[in-house]
Amino acid sequence: MADVNSLIARARDRAGKGAARAIRREGSIPAVIYGGKESPIIISLDTKGLHRQLAQTGFFTTLTDIDLDGTAHRVLARDVQYHPVTDQPMHVDFLRVSESTQITVAVPVVFENEEECPGLRRGGVLNIVRHEVEVVCRADAIPHALMANLAELEIGDSIHISMIGLPDGVVPTIADRDFTVATIAAPTVVRDEALEAAAAEGEEVEEGEEDIAAEGEEGAKAEGEEGAAAEGEEKGDSKGGGKGA
Incomplete structure (x- = not known):
């Protein structure tokens, strides 16, 4: 019960x-x-x-x-x-x-024996595809959790619903395939994603620095031209004043 x-x-x-x-x-x-x-x-x-x-x-x-x-x-x-x-x-x-009521309910998946998983010990990553599995069962027979055993799983292995021991009378609503619940992913996948993110961020920084440098050069050039023009006007005014005197 x-x-x-x-x-x-x-x-x-x-x-x-x-x-x-x-x-x-x-x-x-x-x-x-x-x-x-x-x-x-x-x-x-x-x-x-x-x-x-x-x-x-x-x-x-x-x-x-x-x-x-x-x-x-x-x-x-x-x-x-x-x-x-x-x-x-x-x-x-x-x-x-009632006890005879058939009900559809989402049951959480609990992953056990992580310390006995060689794939995780070698640096693999537990990639959870489904945190819950929807099942049909009697109302008085709802499991509190579905236990997924990670022991002896290597990098690249997957846990399918057929590998999880379902209680009698508990049936997944997805019945047309042996769907994946989780995988043990290689650590290089995580590292590659991190490297790609870092590279993309680096490109954005370099582009930003180039924009700043170009803007600085344009500003310096414009400032130099304005300074030269102002200096020329001052010299012209100085010469004109001398003649008047």
Whole structure:
């Protein structure tokens, strides 16, 4: 049986932005329970309890029992809306589920045994293609994580979904190919990219220095011509003054 979290909620009688703002002013978080061929229920959540669960891993892959005025509702979190500035939760969507509910969910990939990976010990780099894998399974059989074993992988090796042991009844939504989850990339790839970036930056600096030098030469030339012209005018004025005297 999968682990089950618990939250305490209260029913609310008004929906809409104004009602949601009022709930947040009271220190609670507005939420909704939907699905299961039943009418949606709008609720408000205990803020501290929600924050505790959000701080843990697996919030979207762990079932939750919501105690709503003494009645338990088995749900799975599907979405959390956050404030764009404070990053505080503003609203939560929960899907009502049962043990037989088939659900599509993104499960995080955890890479283990890095210290036993010869490719990484030789300077290779773990290039993660998919941090999560979307799977279909029963609601009570959602894995908290998919474990990818890096032991014995060499530089140039790849980890495909077929190399990850999926629990019974858990099937990837991508079923037409053995897709790549991660690779052990050669360190030269990283160095080459760094060298190319440095070379490009160097070219920009050289072009900038050439522009500055050319601008300086043009400025000096223009200044010299203006100085010569001014000097010629001063000499002409001096000669004219002498004749007048």
